[in-house]
Structures are given as C-alpha cells and as structure tokens.
Amino acid sequence: MIKTRHQIKYDPTNCIGCKLCYKSCFVDVIRWDEEKKQPIFKYVRDCEHCYYCMAVCPKDCIQVLPNLESQSFRQSFDIYHTRKED
Ligand code: SF4
Numbered sequence: 001m002i003k004t005r006h007q008i009k010y011d012p013t014n015c016i017g018c019k020l021c022y023k024s025c026f027v028d029v030i031r032w033d034e035e036k037k038q039p040i041f042k043y044v045r046d047c048e049h050c051y052y053c054m055a056v057c058p059k060d061c062i063q064v065l066p067n068l069e070s071q072s073f074r075q076s077f078d079i080y081h082t083r084k085e086d
C-alpha cells in the first residue's frame with residue numbers, strides 16, 4: 001500500500017491497468033507509467049478531492065481520504081450545514 005503525502009492511497013495489487021483513473025483526473029495529479037501499466041500519483045498536492053479516480057476504479061485500488069484543509073472540502077461542509085439549517 002502506497003500512501004501519498006496528500007491523502008491518496010493506492011494499492012496496485014488488483015490493478016488491471018485500465019487507465020480509467022488516469023483519464024478521469026482533470027488536473028495533473030495522476031500520470032501513467034507505461035512500463036508498469038500503473039498510475040503514478042505524482043502531483044498530489046494539486047488534488048481537488050473530486051473522488052472521480054476512486055469512483056471509476058473497477059478494482060477499488062484507490063482511496064482518496066477527505067482533506068479537511070482543502071477548499072473544496074470546506075465548501076462542501078458549509079453547503080451541507082447550510083442546507084441542514086434550512
Ligand atoms: S480525487 Fe480527483 S483530482 Fe484528486 S487525484 Fe482523483 S481524480 Fe484527480
């Protein structure tokens with residue numbers, strides 16, 4: 001299990017090299033290793049915590065943990081609590 005500094009875990013054990021995670025990332029976090037046929041989580045500090053890579057992986061190899069410091073997480077948190085108070 002590889003744990004990146006910015007809360008993304010990748011377990012290559014069951015990875016089938018389908019590239020779906022690589023294609024789903026709209027920022028430059030995930031690069032592709034052509035030799036190993038595996039994703040490389042390279043620019044993890046740019047992760048937007050959209051969870052697309054985790055959602056599309058057919059083998060559950062990726063786990064993106066909530067980043068409590070990220071702007072997107074805080075916005076989601078604020079929206080959720082605002083709606084609860086409506
Ligand atoms: S959570 Fe979103 S931004 Fe982060 S690595 Fe996955 S697809 Fe890219």
Ligand code: SF4
Pocket residue numbers: 014015016017018019020021022038039056057058059060061062
């Ligand atoms: S989506 Fe999952 S199975 Fe496919 S290449 Fe990425 S980590 Fe491997």
